[in-house]
Amino acid sequence: MLDNLQLLFVWAPVINIQIILEGIFVGAVFALSAYGLALVWGVMNIKNLAQGDFVIMGGYMALALTSVDVPLALIMVIVIISMFIYGWLVYVVMIRRIIDQDMFVSLLATFGLSLLMQQVMNLIFGPEVQTIDMELPVYDAFDNMVTIPSSKIISLVMAAVIAVCVIAFMKKSRTGQAIRATAQDPRAARVLGIDTDRVYAFTFAFNAALCGAAGVLVSIIWVIQPFYGITYSVRSFAIVTAAGLGNLPGVIGAGFGIGLFEKYTGAIVGTAYEVAAPVSILLLVLIWRQISMRRNRQVVQ
Amino acid sequence: MTFKRYTVALGAMLAVGVAGAAAPAMAKVEGDTIILGSSISLTGKYATNGLHTQRGYDFAVKTINEAGGVKVGGKSYKLAVKYYDDESTPARGAQLAERLIQQDGVEYMLGPYSSGMTKAIAPVSEKFGVPMIEAEGASRSLFTQGYKYLFAVLSTSEQYLATAVDFAADKASSPGDVRVALAFEGDPFSMDVRAGVMDKVNEYGMKVIIDDQLPADLSDMSTTLTKVKALKPDILIVSGHSKGAATAARQIDEMKVNVPMIALTHCEAAKVQEKFPKAANGFLCPTQWVESLSKSDPMFGSAAEWNAGFKAEYPSYTSVPYQSAQASAAVYVWKEAFEAANSFDQDTVRDAIAAVQMETFYGDIKFSENGNNIAKPMFMRQIGADGSYSLVEAADDMVFPRNVKY
Numbered sequence: 001m002l003d004n005l006q007l008l009f010v011w012a013p014v015i016n017i018q019i020i021l022e023g024i025f026v027g028a029v030f031a032l033s034a035y036g037l038a039l040v041w042g043v044m045n046i047k048n049l050a051q052g053d054f055v056i057m058g059g060y061m062a063l064a065l066t067s068v069d070v071p072l073a074l075i076m077v078i079v080i081i082s083m084f085i086y087g088w089l090v091y092v093v094m095i096r097r098i099i100d101q102d103m104f105v106s107l108l109a110t111f112g113l114s115l116l117m118q119q120v121m122n123l124i125f126g127p128e129v130q131t132i133d134m135e136l137p138v139y140d141a142f143d144n145m146v147t148i149p150s151s152k153i154i155s156l157v158m159a160a161v162i163a164v165c166v167i168a169f170m171k172k173s174r175t176g177q178a179i180r181a182t183a184q185d186p187r188a189a190r191v192l193g194i195d196t197d198r199v200y201a202f203t204f205a206f207n208a209a210l211c212g213a214a215g216v217l218v219s220i221i222w223v224i225q226p227f228y229g230i231t232y233s234v235r236s237f238a239i240v241t242a243a244g245l246g247n248l249p250g251v252i253g254a255g256f257g258i259g260l261f262e263k264y265t266g267a268i269v270g271t272a273y274e275v276a277a278p279v280s281i282l283l284l285v286l287i288w289r290q291i292s293m294r295r296n297r298q299v300v301q
Numbered sequence: 302m303t304f305k306r307y308t309v310a311l312g313a314m315l316a317v318g319v320a321g322a323a324a325p326a327m328a329k330v331e332g333d334t335i336i337l338g339s340s341i342s343l344t345g346k347y348a349t350n351g352l353h354t355q356r357g358y359d360f361a362v363k364t365i366n367e368a369g370g371v372k373v374g375g376k377s378y379k380l381a382v383k384y385y386d387d388e389s390t391p392a393r394g395a396q397l398a399e400r401l402i403q404q405d406g407v408e409y410m411l412g413p414y415s416s417g418m419t420k421a422i423a424p425v426s427e428k429f430g431v432p433m434i435e436a437e438g439a440s441r442s443l444f445t446q447g448y449k450y451l452f453a454v455l456s457t458s459e460q461y462l463a464t465a466v467d468f469a470a471d472k473a474s475s476p477g478d479v480r481v482a483l484a485f486e487g488d489p490f491s492m493d494v495r496a497g498v499m500d501k502v503n504e505y506g507m508k509v510i511i512d513d514q515l516p517a518d519l520s521d522m523s524t525t526l527t528k529v530k531a532l533k534p535d536i537l538i539v540s541g542h543s544k545g546a547a548t549a550a551r552q553i554d555e556m557k558v559n560v561p562m563i564a565l566t567h568c569e570a571a572k573v574q575e576k577f578p579k580a581a582n583g584f585l586c587p588t589q590w591v592e593s594l595s596k597s598d599p600m601f602g603s604a605a606e607w608n609a610g611f612k613a614e615y616p617s618y619t620s621v622p623y624q625s626a627q628a629s630a631a632v633y634v635w636k637e638a639f640e641a642a643n644s645f646d647q648d649t650v651r652d653a654i655a656a657v658q659m660e661t662f663y664g665d666i667k668f669s670e671n672g673n674n675i676a677k678p679m680f681m682r683q684i685g686a687d688g689s690y691s692l693v694e695a696a697d698d699m700v701f702p703r704n705v706k707y
Binding site for chain 1: 344345346347348349389484487513514515516518520521522523524525527528530531532543544547548551554555556557559570571576577707
């Protein structure tokens with residue numbers, strides 16, 4: 001560990017650039033899937049444990065489409081639309097029935113969905129690790145110490161475009177306003193003529209579409225496997241907990257923060273602990289919130 | 302009188318019926334068929350390799366039956382395998398092993414796929430004194446438990462990458478100066494591989510400059526490779542099943558990692574030579590078996606002949622995975638053991654297996670006291686620029702340093 005610190009800050013400080021870049025690339029993808037979770041959690045109070053499996057499903061769709069030579073931009077559009085439809089179906093078949101139940105029902109039901117999706121993907125695509133290799137050029141700098149694959153740049157740009165669209169949509173459009181209204185007070189929203197059932201269905205489908213988009217990016221910059229969903233679920237939960245519900249800038253910030261923290265943990269402590277990093281952040285945030293809320297409670301007393 | 306005759310007939314029928322019903326409980330041999338039992342992963346995460354294994358078993362059973370079967374006590378018996386799908390979950394595997402033994406009366410077993418599954422099933426077969434010949438569990442820890450009824454035809458996992466360290470030592474002017482980078486997953490198999498590598502590294506007094514553990518959900522090892530690029534080791538050794546090989550190859554390509562020697566497990570399973578031909582150029586990959594091996598036996602012929610026969614039976618294979626070859630070898634050991642024991646008594650057969658010493662298309666087979674095969678070495682192959690695998694028997698056979706232009 002001391003060696004690694006020395007390496008980072010004394011021997012070869014230039015590799016910090018690589019690590020920061022990697023952190024930004026992963027952060028962008030995490031933020032995308034986490035924002036969907038923040039929405040369904042905030043609007044519908046559903047804690048979706050199948051979040052990561054939606055991501056992987058998007059990845060497999062992209063993989064299937066690449067094998068028939070569909071260009072990337074079109075893949076993105078097709079995956080977003082079909083995941084939206086899939087999300088709507090899941091809502092109608094399952095989520096609608098559990099929306100008024102307590103927390104454990106939503107956890108159990110979405111966990112069941114997660115298992116089901118994993119096994120179906122495993123049956124269709126097999127258990128091997130797969131990836132989309134777009135064979136795009138890789139740029140290097142500082143005597144090959146820093147390499148930036150163009151696939152990662154493309155994915156970052158795509159994530160940014162999607163984020164901007166989502167922000168604009170939530171702020172300006174009627175549906176976006178209806179979603180925010182329903183999140184604030186579903187009863188009042190119903191009184192004012194908002195069809196909350198439709199809003200819920202739309203929110204869940206929207207979440208699935210965002211996850212699908214994240215999945216496309218995952219499949220072009222890393223590898224996918226039917227059982228990898230859980231790591232994306234864990235990160236989404238960590239990011240949403242850290243950022244708060246329905247706070248898009250917060251989610252993006254937390255996404256990048258966790259991405260960087262993960263990469264530095266990996267470089268200093270070891271790659272095996274990368275996935276542990278967001279969980280430890282989650283723990284710290286919860287402890288810190290508990291302490292600060294306790295201070296508030298004492299003031300009230 | 303007629304009534305009495307009827308009662309006798311009825312009694313006789315009942316007796317036959319009872320005997321018939323009781324038979325499955327001791328149905329190791331039904332008529333002229335010897336039933337072997339196996340719980341195998343046909344669904345779940347090991348499904349692909351589970352299928353390779355099952356086909357290896359089936360091909361051997363078919364070949365042996367066509368050649369006259371197994372001769373015990375002057376009579377010919379056919380072989381058959383009863384399979385259950387363990388869904389790649391160890392708990393299910395253990396359950397199914399118990400079902401095979403207790404309900405189906407199976408008295409001889411073939412192994413499942415993977416060390417983890419074998420670890421779950423071996424205590425069950427051991428408890429009931431059922432001999433099991435397995436072909437797919439390489440973890441060293443399987444052979445330190447004192448199991449008496451477990452035998453494995455394959456080389457154990459600590460031998461997988463140890464030869465790569467030997468090669469690195471041969472290529473260096475002084476082995477003590479070799480700088481080694483290690484990236485291993487934390488599962489039992491990879492840790493065994495690492496233990497074998499570390500034994501060699503310590504033997505030569507090499508310096509380990511990177512020693513990273515990889516996570517189980519391995520999709521990104523860029524931080525490890527960043528360090529590799531900064532520290533420039535002489536050899537990089539990676540083990541993390543297919544996902545480790547795929548991730549490593551992809552990111553070695555993407556990050557333009559230039560290390561003179563790179564050795565990793567599961568190249569074939571991850572198909573790195575097809576998916577990442579540029580990066581995979583020069584990778585050293587261990588294998589249990591090669592079809593160019595100069596070993597043969599009277600049943601399957603040479604390694605090349607077994608390979609050709611298997612491909613004819615399953616034309617979907619362009620190159621046959623070693624998992625299928627070793628599965629066939631395990632069935633072949635059963636035949637030899639039954640014939641040597643000339644009996645169906647479990648303990649007699651068990652002792653016959655322990656005494657087996659034979660040359661097969663898969664290599665020599667002789668079991669140590671712990672049940673692992675000590676007669677067969679691991680083989681090392683190197684991936685060429687055209688994606689082909691060539692056998693590396695000594696350090697001079699390999700292309701060194703890796704010649705890659707990113």
